[in-house]
Amino acid sequence: MSSDRRDFVLTAGKLLVLTAPAAAYLEAVETGKAEEPAYKMAEHYWGMIVDVDKCIGCGNCVRACKTENDVPVEPYFFRTWVERYHVAEGAEHPDVDSPDGGYSGFPEKYAAGDGAKSFFVPKLCNQCAHSPCTQVCPVGATFESPDGAVLVDKSYCLGCRYCVQACPYGCRFIDPRTKTVDKCNLCYHRITKGLTTACCESCPTGARQLVDLKDPKDPVHDFLRDHKIQVLKPQLATGAKVYYNGLDGSVR
Amino acid sequence: MNRFLKDKEHLVRMAALFAVGVVLFLILKAVLVPKGFGVYGHYRAGALADNRVRAPRFAGRSACIECHTDERDAWKGGKHAGVGCEACHGALAKHAEDPSASNAFKPDPKTICFTCHLTNAAKPRKFPQIDPKNHFDGGACNGCHSPHAPDKEPKK
Structure with missing residues (x-):
């Protein structure tokens, strides 16, 4: 009798202990979550290298970005855009233009051989590690993800525009269709599937490179060591992770 | 108390x-x-x-060359080997998933090259640039240049 009771308690105890994993397993089987792709956030930390000397201002990145991310085609909305700098020798301020953000390329505007320095600078969200835009969001709708991308929670955004004003690089806009904020999310839907971003995929000269700073085999580590690197507005200490090689001092 | x-x-x-x-x-x-x-x-x-959750629209070059092996062999090792397929042919993730669903975009050989190679003072000086006034005769570029590997043997 007493042994029966002992058996019963033991068996019941075992069943009780097994219930939780069994339920979790059953749920995983039923919802198909067990086959979740093996993307581990803790193993990645994303950034980008922009090689200014390689940019030819073709606008492929701007067009690819708009296609990939459904950015409105009107020339006021960009997740990435390209600027043309024209710095006359000894000039205090550069002339900067960006016709349609570089969407249709850059029609020749300056006479060749006018003695000025001229070059293209691609711009995008700098995926700051200490981002001013995420700090001002009153509802936690924008944030730095554990793998280093600054993302927007579109279902939670109020459209208050604080972050649009807070971004020192002008990387955010209000999507006219949803009235919520939008910005470069480093093609988060692509990089978590093992693809590179749409802009890097379509850049013909390799001026833009997606980099994984946590991957010891990523050539970024050699690149950062071998080149003189600058980020935009370093004095703001935003922790920007878009590293520019060959950036001129006139670029703001 | x-x-x-x-x-x-x-x-x-x-x-x-x-x-x-x-x-x-x-x-x-x-x-x-x-x-x-x-x-x-x-x-x-x-x-x-x-x-x-968003589905990619650019398939990526590795997806293209899985099937297009002739183009891959022509393209690899050439001067355009760093240029992704979709840089000229457009976003083709749909085509990569179901080749019968959509056709690859065939760029116009009279204009597509100028996307990159049109002369511009702001381009890096060592980048090959063409001024149509003294190079272009109005014909298609691929009449003389092989688009997938312009530095390999010229097209007859």
């Missing part, structure tokens, strides 16, 4: 009010704070998954 007990009635009322306030706060918090908020930080953890 008696002096405290004398006033206990309003103390109890205050404590009850406080308790009601705490309960109300906890109920409101449970209702208003979304699921997963605060798991990684001051945001909804589900927003990470929301950012991942």
